[in-house]
Amino acid sequence: MMSPTVILLLLLLFLAATSSTVDQPDFQRQPSLQQQDVEEAVKVYSLQRGKWWVPNDKVFLRYNFSSDAKPLDSLSLCYRIRSGQNGAVVYGWFPQGVQRVKLPWEIYPEVWYHLCYVMQESSFTLYWQGQAVHRGPSGNDWPFPMNGSLVVGQEQDTLGGGFDATQILRGDVTQVAIWERVLDAAVVHQMAKCGPQAEGSIFSSDTAQFEVFGAKEYEVKTSQLCRDEPNFVILPEGRRFETSRSLCGLLNGSLAVPTSSQHNQLLTHYLLPFRDMCVPTAPWKLWLGVIAQQGVWKNMATKKTTSYTNFSKFTNSSGFVLKCANLRDDGFWEGQFCESTFKRCAACSFNHKSVLRLRGLCFDTELETQFRVEGSEKSRPFFRGYYGLLITWDLESRRWQVADPVKNVTLMWATGIGSDDYPLGRRKWELLTDICGITAGQVIPVSLSECSDGYFMCSSGECIAYHSRCNFRYDCQDQSDEVDCYMVQVIGEFQRQMPPTGLQGTVLLLTPELTLSRITSVDDLNMAVTLEFQLTITWEDDRLKFKHLRKLKNGTILTDNDAKKVWRPVSQLMNLDSGQMNLLGQSILVRTATDVILPGFNDVDMDMVYPGSANKLSILQRYSARVTCDFQLYTYPFDIHLCNIGLQLPPEYDGYVRFAGNGAKIFYTGPQILAMYSVKNHIIASADGNQFIMNFELHRRQGVILLTTFVPSGLLLLVSWSTLFVKLEALNVRAVMSLTTLLVLYTLFANISRSLPNTASIKLIDVWFFFIIFVLFTNIVVHIFVSNETVEKRETKIFVQNQSQEHVNNLPKSTQTRKLMSLRYYRAVILPLVVVLFNIIFWLTVFLWY
Known part of the structure; x- marks a missing residue:
């Protein structure tokens, strides 16, 4: 079957297969290509033309075929048509006002188009402008009856009548011809190009006698049917050159530039009725769309050098001084200053697509x-x-x-x-x-x-690319592109304090993203940490529509006025210390620019709209806060503290708003190494329900503490140990050194204790110092007892002089040897062994906790 497109195209020529009383023409005549002069005139019939013409069913052409005409087994129908205004409607199918079938080419008013339908019992072919554009099976009504009436300009629902004023042709038709055979593709192509025409063997509008009802008949040269005639329109108001050029552009045209003597004569002919309106006291009348550049004249619309000019021989046409040109009433061109204050009329040139x-x-x-x-x-x-x-x-x-x-x-x-x-x-x-x-x-x-889709219309009618709308630059000459740049449009009744609903009326899901950017200080004494972080919460609000969004990496930031129209989630910091929290900055942005809704063809506002259901909102809040931290000081200075940033939704959100576990993100962008700590192992501890918690660990750096605590205390221990090797007679040296090391160690311990939080629990650093203090105390005791034994020995020598040698010799050598051996055993074995055992236990404990 024929497609609906082809069937409706045939509405231009209505053939009713019914009886008629007109004599039958000679159908036995064989079709042949008649070599005609391309300048031979053809008949053109104009139907329902005129500016104020009211469409009616009284204007048409009719030709009655013989009632005895025999049916045809094949048929070729060709014609050329030029529609005045509704051609695009004729060449389409619009059930219920919606275009269902559209031709794969464009139709423009006032342009001649050549069509041929070549049909036979098995198939049909549609030719458009000489090219076969569609083929398909024919219908079942074969052979094709020819005993009816041909009506041009109306759709006949009955034989030669039944017309409807809404189903008419407003335009021109010519070269209507019918053959009883299938035309060759080469013949169709030749006729479409205004070459030699094949005369219709059954019917030809150039020779047939139509019944003419209200139509006008005139003749044109065949070559004119294929000629692209310019469309010049005179603007009969005086304007400066740039103003005229701009106005033609707003009308979707350009300043006229004749490209041949024929076009120049045509423009001069159009000018004649306006001679007294366009500078009546001077011969120069119209601005032309040419400008002189580097000694040559160029078309301002195409930027190409003009191949035709019509300056008189008495006019300076070099263009070195007079950069613009006028058209005189005698058809000659004349140079003029472009920046002059002179006003001229203008002629705009329009192509077929200019609408x-x-x-x-x-x-x-x-x-x-x-x-x-x-x-x-x-x-x-x-x-x-x-x-x-x-x-x-x-x-x-x-x-x-x-x-x-x-x-x-x-x-x-x-x-x-x-x-x-x-x-x-x-x-x-x-x-x-x-x-x-x-x-x-x-x-x-x-x-x-x-302006069509994808463009923004300035208030003046100028069209700019839509991405130039609200870009903080004036792209419209009237600067209207930066007016009404609001981004948020509320749908229906909207209460800002009410949260939107989720998908299909479910709970609204908030997707959190927390970026810890900086740890400014760690307060060991008060167990608190001062942080700078950015909280980003993303959600959807289908109650909103957005405008002027841009496809940027981070989204489009809303202005303060737009942000006031948007509901925003509220969250609380759970572990805030003493209420010390400062909002450093806040912004609301639309993350994406997808699912754009183009303006309708009836919309004056040509802004594109983005639905809130497809474009998520995000609120970015930058905070500086002091939060509590759970300090575990038992292993100091090898302690690891688990800290967190905990956010909680208010209780009134229960059942309506909650955090989404999927999609939650955390980042740490600050330095990994701080002055006294290292930041490690940041994870999401909770991101579901009404809480969102980020955990991170602070690992104390031991380098400085080892140098300022363990190394000095160890050296003091060595000094105290070394006093055990001083001669027994040097009591002052041993006593001073031992007591000094103990005092220095205690001072060091006291200073370190003051820098740590006051806790009731014992810390490993306390154990370390307690052990060394005990060792140093033990060493002092050893010195005392050894020194006391030595004094007793000396007193015996002084008071029993005559028997001193005997007394000494009479002392128990076993006791003296035992004391010295004990000292030597203590300083060489016991003390090192105790210290080594303690260090093993101490450092093993450290590594097990670390």
Whole structure:
């Protein structure tokens, strides 16, 4: 079966297979390529044309075939058509206003298109502009009956009638031809390119006698059907060069530049009705879109050197001084200063794609919003909509108005537009009738510009890339791109203190991320740590919509005004010491810019919208806080302290908001080595429910403590031990040295104790010092007892002089030897052994705890 596209394309030519009384033509004539001069004229039929023409069912062409015509086993139908405004509607399928079938090429008004349908019982082929674009099976109605009526311009629901004013052709048609055979692809291509035409063997619009009802007939050269004619529109108001150039750009065109003598004559012809309006006292009339650069004239729109100019021989056309050009009323060009204060009229040139979009109403399809600029003789240009609406300048009220010629009603008119201005950009329009549920008399914003999706429309109608919107730079000439740059849009009723719900009304999940950036101080005495950290909590809020988001690595930061519209989670620090917590900074940002919603074709506000359900919010809070820490000082100075940052949600969040275990993250970005500690083993201790806890360990650095505690105490122990080797007669030396080491050691111990927290438990450092003090005390006792024995010996010698030698000799040598041996045994064996055993036990305990 034929596709719906092909079937609806055939609406342009309506053939009813029913009886007729017209004589049968000679069907036996064989088709042949008639070599025609390409300049030979062809008939063109124009239907329902005109600025204010009201569509009706009275305008059409009709040709009645013979009732005795025999059915055909194959059929070829070709024609050329130029649609005035609704061609894009004709070439499509729009059930319930939604376009279901769309041709794979673009259709533009006022452009000639050549179509051919080559059909036979088994298949059909559709040719567009000479190229086969579709093939498929034919229907079942074969052989094809030819005893009906051919109607052009209306859709006939009955034989030669049953017309509907909404199903018409507004445009021109020519070269309608029918053959009883399958045309060759080469023949179709040749006809589409305005080459020699194959005359229809059954029907040809150039020779057949149509019944003409309200249509106009004229002739054109065949070559004109394939010629790309320029579309020039005169702007009959005097403006400076740059202003004229800018206005043509806002109209989606450019300043006119004739590229041939024919185009120059055409532009001069368009100018004639406006001679008295454009600088009536001078011959120069229009600005041209050329500029002199380096001695050559270039087209300002294409930036290419112009191949055609029409300066008179009496004019300096070098362009070294006069950089711009005017068009005179006699068709010649003349140089002019670009920066001059002189005002000229302008001619804008438009291509087939040049359309403007009317936004702010309630059109059903995007095509209804599209308008084309068309020239008007002895008047200002007007804007014709694809569905018949007109935007025109009303001379009586001197204002722009939107009119519906079909209903013969003026819908609205613009306010606040000067007499020399155009209704471009965002304007205020007063309604003259009820539209889109809005009563007459109200003023609504409506925009007219070329801006399509992906662009932002400035208030003047200028289009800029959307990424230039709200980028802290003025990209619009009127600076409107930096206006209304709010990012948060609230949906419906919104109470900022109420948390949003989670997915499908469940509990809202908060994803925490904690970055410990710095440990500023560790207070051993008060068991507290001062920290700087950043807390980031991420969540979704489907009650919000966002604008002006950017795809940045860290997201888009909200302004203070936007942040006030957003609900934000509250958390408390569980182990805060004495309430010492300072908020250093806070920002709320949108993490992503995904699932963008483009503006509708009726929206004046062309900002893109991002749903809150697809773009998560994050609050970044930077704190400086003093938190308590569980110091385990038993193994000092080999102690390891487990500290944490604990966050807790308020109790009113129970059942509504909780932390999400999945996705929680922690980081430590500060130095690993501090003055007295090393930071290690940071982990997430809890990240579910209403608590989020980060643990980290502080390992005391022993280097300085070993040098200032263990090494001096060990040296003092060696000094005390060395006193055991001093001669027994040097009591003062031994006593002073022993007592001094004990005093120094006690002083060292007292100083270290003052730097540690006061705890009732014994620490390993206490055991170390207690042991050394005990050893030093023992050494002093040894010195005392040994010294006392020595004194007794000396007194015996002094008071019994005559028998001293005998007395000495009479002392028990075993006792003297035993004392000395005990001293030697103590200092050589007992004391070293005790010290070694203690160190083994002490350091083994340290390593087991560390």
